[in-house]
Amino acid sequence: MxxxxxxxxxxxxxxxxxxxxxxxxxxxxxxxxxxxxxxxxxxxxxxxxxxxxxxxxxxxxxxxxxxxxxxxxxxxxxxxxxxxxxxxxxxxxxxxxxxxxxxxxxQVQDDLFRLAYYDPVTGLANRLMLLKHMADYRNMGEPFTLVILDIDRFAEIRSSMGQGFANELLDDLAQRMAAQAAAFDLIARVSDHAFALLGSSACDRPLIEGAVETLAAAVRSVRSSSGGTVFLSASVGIAEAMPGHERPEDVLRDAEIATARAREMGGGRMAWFDPTMHAHMVEQVRLEHDLRGALASGNDIWVAYQPIVEMVTGGLAGFEALMRWSHPKRGNIPPGVFIPIAESTGLVVSLGTWVLREACRQIAEWQDRREPGSAPLFMSVNLSSHQLSDPNFVQVVREVLRETGVEPSWIKLELTESAVMDKAEQSIRLLRDLRALGIKLSIDDFGTGYSSLSYLHKLPIDSLKVDRSFVSAMHQSEENRAIVRIIMDLARLLGFDVIAEGIETSADANLLRALACDYGQGYHFARPLPPADAGRLVGGDLPWQMPR
Missing domain, CATH: 3.30.450.20 (PAS domain)
Structure with missing residues (x-):
């Protein structure tokens, strides 16, 4: 030199x-x-x-x-x-x-700096640079507010459209945000599908919310460089730096917690952080840890069985398997609490397999105890959207059937119409593979999602389950009864049978019989029962057939 x-x-x-x-x-x-x-x-x-x-x-x-x-x-x-x-x-x-x-x-130093502090796809700052800026603001005593903008369903878009298309969307979004983010000092990409916007000076909520609305509009207008478009929305979480935040990471954590709350609200929403969210998140993490432990040991989780009744005869047609969790310290944890945790962490796939195996084992045992000459019982098992997306799911079902010795026709897998229609073509292929095994299939909560009749007749299903909200509203008006009647007529036209859930009273049951409903379940017949109590019904001792 x-x-x-x-x-x-x-x-x-x-x-x-x-x-x-x-x-x-x-x-x-x-x-x-x-x-x-x-x-x-x-x-x-x-x-x-x-x-x-x-x-x-x-x-x-x-x-x-x-x-x-x-x-x-x-x-x-x-x-x-x-x-x-x-x-x-x-x-x-x-x-x-x-x-x-x-x-x-x-130049080498600059390259290393870019690799360390900038995102290679969008050219934006990355998580480390964001934390560096926040630390600088904190050291100078400068107040700041952090916004996290997380693209809803981005992983699904990437898996269906490809990584190249996804990168094009991200690049266009970065440019649109840069043009619309005058209220912020820094834009950073902080995860695969999340961006952070950092604003200094005292927090002005109306100003920030207006800026976020502008950014949300930019998200909705994103397109690829080749002109391809998909509808995008974003869940937005906002956190203000407070004296109690010891590190920049604490502010980022709180903004991400608020983002998770916005996502829980259905996506496309905005949420400001408050301390109760942190406590809720800590509780969720603890429950997730305990749920994993319960699944590993098999000690505290169990399956309840709600009978499904043949409406005309009142005979037992089968059961629906419903997971339950008896926490050793907290008591019974409602499914509405632990199932969303399992869904959000992907644990629902393992839990679903566990429930399927237990339900198959149980129905195999009960078939030998049913009344002589009666039709085989069937067992309904709920299927999550995560299981629908699992490429190994059909093989899992095949192995469970082999392990438990169950006839495939005894098993009916229930899927929500939203889960099916979200990836209709992929779901149809999976359902056909399951049907090829001899499994029966049912659409759960029919009428509450966004079914398309153009797809419904293509689905290889056996049953439609009428949602409890329609059943409970039947007595309120003729229009509500007409909705249930139309669902049943549609099912018969397509060759499906109909199961009505949420039957609470004898009036509900009588009206559904008049409408020629095939099967029903609900508290009028029985609540979900422990295995021993459900097993007593198999022999023909049916309380709902007795005078009341």
């Missing part, structure tokens, strides 16, 4: 320079002598180095670094040393300028 050296007079003019220095300024020695660096490379460089030159003339040795534009126009990054030149008596008679080219090292 060639060192560039020049000797300067007190008036900043060149006295001497070596060949490398002269090549940098684009001249020869005889032309350089008597000129300043400003004459050669511009007055800005002369001004920028004036302080170091003054200090060198005062007897100091000064080292600085920075960019220089050479005579040929190239930008080079150099270290500059200004050192005094003394005569034999020790008096300062000028100063040396010694330059060392560090451009390659600086």
């Amino acid at each position: 060639t060192v560039k050296v020049a000797l300067m007079a007190p008036d900043r003019q060149h006295i001497y320079a070596n060949r490398a220095y002269l090549a940098m300024i684009g001249t020869t020695l005889d032309k350089a002598v008597g000129t300043t660096i400003g004459d050669m490379l511009g007055p800005d460089l002369l001004r920028n180095t004036a302080s170091a030159a003054d200090r060198a003339l005062a007897g100091e040795t000064v080292q600085t670094e920075g960019w220089i534009t050479q005579a040929d126009g190239q930008q080079r990054y150099v270290t500059r040393m200004h050192a005094p030149h003394r005569d034999e008596a020790g008096a300062v008679t000028g100063y040396f300028v010694i330059l060392q080219d560090m451009t390659e090292r600086r």
Whole structure:
């Protein structure tokens, strides 16, 4: 590496320079002598180095670094040393300028910095840079607010459309946010599908909420560079830096907790953090830990069975298997509490397999105890959207059937219409594979989602289950009864049988019989029962057939 050296007079003019220095300024020695660096490379460089030159003339040795534009126009990054030149008596008679080219090292440092602090897909700052900025604000005593914008269902879009298409969407979103985020100081990509926006100064809620609405509109208008579009929405969480936050990570944590709350509200929502959310999140984490332990041990989770009744005869047709959790310290945890936790963590796949295996084992045992000559009982088992997305699910079902010795026709898997229609073509392929095993299939909560009749007739299903909300409303008006009648007529037209859930009274049961409903379940017949109590029904001792 060639060192560039020049000797300067007190008036900043060149006295001497070596060949490398002269090549940098684009001249020869005889032309350089008597000129300043400003004459050669511009007055800005002369001004920028004036302080170091003054200090060198005062007897100091000064080292600085920075960019220089050479005579040929190239930008080079150099270290500059200004050192005094003394005569034999020790008096300062000028100063040396010694330059060392560090451009390659600086480029490597810049590349490493970009890798460490910037997202390669969008070019935005990353999580580390965001935390660095927040730490700087905190050290300066500057208030700030953090917004997390998390794209809803992005993982599903990526899996169905491909990583390249997803990256194009992210890049377009980054550009749109940069154009619409004047209220914020920094935009960062903090996870695969989440962005953070950092705003300094005191928190102005109306201003921030207005800015977030603008950003939400930008999310909805995103498209790929090739012109492809999908509908996007975002769950937004907002947290204000408070005195109780000891670290920048605490503010980021709270904003992410608020984002999770917005997602729980259905997505496309906005939520401000409050301390109760943190307590709720801690509780959720504890419950998730305990639920994993219960699944591993098999001690505290069990299956309840609610009878499904043949409406005309009142006979027992089968059961629905429903998971229950008896926590050793907290008592019975409602399914409405632990099932969403299992869904959000992906644990529902393992739980679903466990319930399926237990239900199959149980129905195999009960078939041998049913009344002589009666039709085989069936067992309904709920299927989650996560299981629908599991590429190994059909193989899992096949292995469970083999392990338990169950006839496939005894098992009826229930799927919500929303889960099916969310990925209709993929779901149809999976359902056909299950049907090929001999499994029966049912659409649960029919009428509450967004079924498309163009798909409904393609689904290889056996049953429609009428949601309890329709059953409970039948007595309120003729219009409500007409809805149930239409569902039943549609089912018969397509060759499906109908199960009505939520039958609470004899009036409910009588009206459904009049409408020719095939099967029913609800508290009018029995609540979900422990295995031993449900087993007593198999022998024909049916309380709902007895006079009341």
